[in-house]
Amino acid sequence: MKNILLSLLLCLFSGVVCEAVEVVYPRAQNVTINSGSTFFVGNSQKDFKINGQKIPRNKKGAFAYVVELNVGENVFTFDDSIQKQIYKITRPAPKTYSGTSSEQIDFSDYKIVMTSSDNIPLRSTPVDAGINRLSHLPSGVMLTVSGEKNGFYKVLLDNNETGWVAKSSVIAVKENPAANLKGYDYIDTDEFFIFVFHLDKKVPFVIEEGSTMSLKLYNVNNYAPYEMQFPYSEAAGSEKLYGYSGEFAGNDFIWKIRKPLKIDQKHPLKGVKIAIDAGHGGAECGAISCFGEKEKDINLSISKYLRKELQKRGADVYMTRTHDTYHGLRERIDNANEKNSVILISIHGNALPDNLDPNKNKGTSIFYYYDMAKPLAESILKTMTKQLGMNNDKIRQASLALVRNTNALSILIEVGYLINPDDSVLLREADFQKAAAVSIADGIENYLLSRK
Ligand SMILES: [Zn+2]
Secondary structure (H helix, E strand, C coil): CHHHHHHHHHHHHHCCCCCCCEEEECCCCEEECCCCEEEEEEECCCCCEECCEECCCCCCCEEEEEEECCCEEEEEEEECCCCEEEEEEEECCCCCCCCCCCCCEEEEEEEEEEECCCCEEEECCCCCCCCCEEEEECCCCEEEEEEEECCEEEEECCCCCEEEEEHHHEEECCCCCCECEEEEEEEECCCEEEEEEEECCCCCEEEECCCCEEEEECCECCCCCEEEEECHHHHHCCCCCCCEEEEEECCEEEEEEECCCCCCCCCCCCCCEEEEEECCECCECCCECCCCCEHHHHHHHHHHHHHHHHHHCCCEEEECCCCCCCCCHHHHHHHHHHCCCCEEEEEEEECCCCCCCCCCCCCEEEEECCHHHHHHHHHHHHHHHHHHCCCEEEEEECCCHHHHCCCCEEEEEEEEECCCHHHHHHHCCHHHHHHHHHHHHHHHHHHHHCCC
């Protein structure tokens, strides 16, 4: 600190324009990082060295520099020949793994439990990660469990099928979980195929998408399980699926499948309901760019250009936030669904964990969870990489809350890497942000006009 003050004073007196190296990551000069390597990210308008090594910058001064970390304290001295900044990064000693991977326990007697809140994942494996969600259950669904592992109960479904539910999401009950199905109604509306199943209890269910949609209702007396196959593509006259939902209203289970959109060939976006979600906001800043800009601000700026572009082409646009405000993920999804959005696009900028190299990771990537959203993701990635010249950082299937929404085609766009020096130069430019919005709109149009 003394050194910096001293050099600042020296600068003032010598009349030299002093612009210190701006380091945006790590976010403090004394940090603990549990990794074999990390990186310095920032910008500088003049040459500088770290521990005597000259650091490459791009034309705008942005840099990202990977450093190895030894166990203990690592000292890095930034020197721009006028002033010095010292960074001390402590790497803790690696913990020896105690090998307590939990074994599966089988119960001698089955137990009955009940979901204690809404939106509880029923999973195919006892892991809280990855693509393993069979469905999301509301509060009040009774489940028969036969064992446990890793903090999950093993759920017995019918026909020797099993699932897993987090122990913390259920409470023990002493009721019979079996329900009676009194029949169902079919309702045909302009927008949806709707089936209403009249049950006397809430039961676990699984919906599978495809050209034939399938619904299974478990724990239903006289069925094991109750199963309905709906030939969607035949009924809809299209292979393209635009979203579906399975929800309880009281003890009625409502299965809704969206009908294909009627696309105006000249103005494909006309009347299409699209939700734009500008990632993060308020106290949640997201990543920080090489130039110190906050991801939440860049996301909002691109989202606003996208709204303008989509509205210009006739779309009916809803934004999950229009200001620098915090909103939970569930609230964003619920609001988008409330507006009956057909497409949900979340806008983000990317960053990396400490052990990767921000110079080697750049470009646009798009995330999806359900297969029905993949063609939309592919179409948008194609226009973005082509029109913006961005590196193709691939379509990725991942379990992110916003893309797990089935009511709409839900994707999350990482427009570029905020901590990649070259991407960070682009992401802050209004012209680039506008061009990104145009390329996303073009990608949506191409998707709407495509047959698959
Ligand atoms: Zn983000």
